[in-house]
Amino acid sequence: MYAKLAWEKYTDEQIKDVMAFNEGYKNFITNGKTERLCVKQSIELAKEKGFKELSEYETLKPGDKVYVNNMNKNIALFVVGKQPIETGMRILGAHIDSPRMDLKQNPLYESEGFALLDTHYYGGVKKYQWVTIPLSLIGVVVKKDGTVIDVNIGEDENDPVVGISDLLIHLSADQMKKDASKVIEGEDLDVTIASIPLKDSEKEAVKANVLKILKEKYDFEEEDFLSAEIEVVPSGKARDYGIDRSMVAGYGHDDRVCAYTSLMALLQVNNPEYTSCCILVDKEEIGSVGATGAQSLFFENTVAELLAKQGTDSFVKTRQALANSKMLSSDVSAGVDPLYLSVNDKKNAAYLGKGIVFNKYTGSRGKSGSNDANAEYMAEIRNVLDSKNVYYQTAELGKVDQGGGGTIAYILGNYNMNVIDAGVAVLNMHAPMEIVSKVDVYEAYVAYLTFLENI
Numbered sequence: 001m002y003a004k005l006a007w008e009k010y011t012d013e014q015i016k017d018v019m020a021f022n023e024g025y026k027n028f029i030t031n032g033k034t035e036r037l038c039v040k041q042s043i044e045l046a047k048e049k050g051f052k053e054l055s056e057y058e059t060l061k062p063g064d065k066v067y068v069n070n071m072n073k074n075i076a077l078f079v080v081g082k083q084p085i086e087t088g089m090r091i092l093g094a095h096i097d098s099p100r101m102d103l104k105q106n107p108l109y110e111s112e113g114f115a116l117l118d119t120h121y122y123g124g125v126k127k128y129q130w131v132t133i134p135l136s137l138i139g140v141v142v143k144k145d146g147t148v149i150d151v152n153i154g155e156d157e158n159d160p161v162v163g164i165s166d167l168l169i170h171l172s173a174d175q176m177k178k179d180a181s182k183v184i185e186g187e188d189l190d191v192t193i194a195s196i197p198l199k200d201s202e203k204e205a206v207k208a209n210v211l212k213i214l215k216e217k218y219d220f221e222e223e224d225f226l227s228a229e230i231e232v233v234p235s236g237k238a239r240d241y242g243i244d245r246s247m248v249a250g251y252g253h254d255d256r257v258c259a260y261t262s263l264m265a266l267l268q269v270n271n272p273e274y275t276s277c278c279i280l281v282d283k284e285e286i287g288s289v290g291a292t293g294a295q296s297l298f299f300e301n302t303v304a305e306l307l308a309k310q311g312t313d314s315f316v317k318t319r320q321a322l323a324n325s326k327m328l329s330s331d332v333s334a335g336v337d338p339l340y341l342s343v344n345d346k347k348n349a350a351y352l353g354k355g356i357v358f359n360k361y362t363g364s365r366g367k368s369g370s371n372d373a374n375a376e377y378m379a380e381i382r383n384v385l386d387s388k389n390v391y392y393q394t395a396e397l398g399k400v401d402q403g404g405g406g407t408i409a410y411i412l413g414n415y416n417m418n419v420i421d422a423g424v425a426v427l428n429m430h431a432p433m434e435i436v437s438k439v440d441v442y443e444a445y446v447a448y449l450t451f452l453e454n455i
Contacts, residue, residue, distance in 0.1 A: 002382075006355045006391040006439045007246075018442040021264075022248060025441055026238040028260045029250050033155075033233045034138050035073040035282045035292070038096040038256060042075050042263055042280060043067065049267045051077060054302070060309040063271045068302050073282040074292035076302050077266055081275035085307055086317040088324030088417075090452050091277045092262035093294070093408055094331060095284030098252040099123035099430045101130065101189055101232040103137075107225055110207040115194040117162075119232055120186070123285030127184040129431050134161035135191060139230035141220045149218050151228075154235045161235045162193045191232055234432040241435055247352070248441070253434040255284065257441060258330035258423045265448035275306075276452045284331075284408055294408035300415075322415035328422040328451055329371070329409035330444075333357040333395050335425035335435075343403075348396045350425035352437040355391030356447040359421035362397055364404025371409035373420035381420065384454045390447045395425075422447065 001009070010018060032038040043051075051065040060066070060080050067077040073096075081089075101119040109116055117137075121127065136154025143149070154161045166184070167175050175183060197205030198212055211222055238250030259280050266278040283293030290296065304318045333350040350357040360378060363370025385392050397405050413419045424444050427435040 001355075001386065001389060001391045003351075003354055003393045004391055005353050006443050007353055009389070009391060010439070018438055019245070021442050021445065022438040024264075025257070025260050026248055026250065029252050029256050030237045032096070032256060033098075033136070033252060034231050035096045036140065036229075037138070038259060038280065039069060039072050039075045042077070042259075043069065045263065045267060046077055051267075054305060054309070057309055059311070060306060066306075068298075068305075070296075070298045071292050074280065074296070074298060076277065076279040076299060077263070078306065079266065079269045079272055079276040080306075080310075081272045083274050084312075085275050085303070085310060086312065086320040086324065087274065088326065089275045089277045089303075089321065090272070090455055091279065091325055091327040091412070091417075092266065092330050092448050092452070093279045093281065093327060093412060094259040094262050094329075094423075095255045095282065095288075095294070095408060096259050096280045097123070097282045097285050098233075098254060098256065099125045099285055101191075103139075103225065103228065103230045103232065105226050105228075107230075108207060108210065108222060110204040113195060113197075113206060114192050115206045115210045117191040117193055117232075119189050119191060121189055122231075124430055126180070126431070127186060127189060128180060130189060131164045131166040131184055133163060133432055134235040135163050135232050136235040137162060137191075137193075137230055138233055139228065141218065141224050141228040141230070143220060143224055144227070149220055151218060151230055162191050162232075164189055164191055246438055248436050248438060249433050251432055251434065253424070253426050253436050254332045254429050255330070255423070257426070257436055258332060258444065261424070261441060261445040262328075262330045262448050264445055265452060268449055269452050272452065281408060288408055288411055294411045319415075323417055325415070325417040326377070326455055327409075327412050327417055327419040328448065329407050329412065329419050330423050330448065331407040331409075331421055332423045332426045332429065332436075333359055333421075334397050334429055335427045337427055343398050345396065345399050348394070349398075350393060350395035352425050352427065352435075353439055354393045354425075355440060355443040356393070356422055357425050358392060358394045359397065359407075359423075360394065362404065362406050362409070362421060364406075365401060368404075369406045369410065371407070371413040371419055371421070373409075373418065377418040377420060380455065381422075381451070384450060385447060388446075388450045388454065390450050391443050392422075392447060 198209035241247035241249035288294040
């Protein structure tokens with residue numbers, strides 16, 4: 001059903017299912033504030049449904065459920081279909097990285113009686129949104145002997161939180177004259193973490209006390225920051241938003257809302273006609289680069305390994321499998337905000353509550369950097385969704401010259417497969433607190449499952 005309010009489709013009893021599904025999603029993003037934590041949760045959920053690591057299989061047959069973990073920050077899951085893999089897969093692909101700040105490799109320093117951590121922001125952020133809010137430190141420190149230490153400060157309700165200070169309004173005459181992009185500079189996004197000096201320490205006593213605390217709690221030294229990945233993220237749980245509890249407020253909806261719904265759809269698939277796949281990637285917010293990003297050869301190599309375990313070890317078959325596949329690039333879209341209507345072409349915009357959003361193309365200005373899906377593929381999807389009474393809408397990412405953005409769609413499109421962007425409308429995208437509609441979350445899950453089972 002095109003561009004209709006999805007809430008009206010569901011009975012009171014069915015709305016209970018919508019709400020229950022969102023409780024699982026809230027738990028996922030609350031406990032998955034980094035890529036590593038999303039992969040960890042994905043594996044746990046997959047194992048509950050009978051998935052095994054690909055390395056555990058000598059051969060593959062229809063109905064087998066497998067996953068491949070790439071460096072703990074990227075994962076691909078498959079349910080093997082009845083048709084040979086080279087006839088094509090049905091793929092859902094989302095990213096699990098979100099805008100944040102990362103600690104620099106030499107982050108810890110002391111200034112004016114405070115210990116602070118130096119950061120480098122990651123992805124597109126409005127830097128002024130990240131000051132004066134509670135923040136957590138989450139990630140890993142890897143010691144030279146290979147020991148991996150999990151760090152999580154700020155998420156437990158009994159933990160302290162950290163944060164980035166801002167200039168008080170009373171002394172902000174010069175600051176308030178700056179452009180919004182310059183009100184907070186990137187090099188000023190340093191996190192305050194302590195202020196008590198270590199007794200009997202003659203030099204940088206507050207920093208010395210921090211190192212003592214870290215040694216006692218986590219058993220690592222200052223130099224071990226050199227081989228650490230610690231992310232600075234908003235603290236606290238995802239919460240119901242609105243007095244009617246119709247929405248979810250939380251960090252990382254972009255794009256973990258599509259990652260979770262894609263994953264949950266795949267986990268419901270059994271004995272599909274075509275091999276079903278869900279791939280969750282890293283680094284989308286900075287160009288999908290690196291070994292765990294969508295531009296990596298990881299996915300292609302994994303498909304080749306699947307074919308090999310079916311007795312087909314062929315470069316040509318791998319290329320055929322990819323080219324014959326059909327994909328939904330599961331990524332969010334910009335929801336219409338009643339306070340900022342001027343940036344949208346209202347008849348080509350995404351609205352909260354109207355179901356999953358299809359972006360035939362993204363990019364910026366003259367469609368630069370986009371994947372422009374073909375009309376035949378869009379027609380096929382429309383036909384299936386309408387036949388199953390799935391609610392959906394179409395949109396562009398704002399007015400033509402207003403800005404824009406991209407997804408991983410064009411990268412998979414390079415394999416010559418049919419790809420279109422399909423995801424959930426979001427308010428406050430890239431902010432520390434984003435907003436989605438619960439009914440859109442559920443409708444996205446239903447749409448993804450319908451795609452896997454019927455396309």
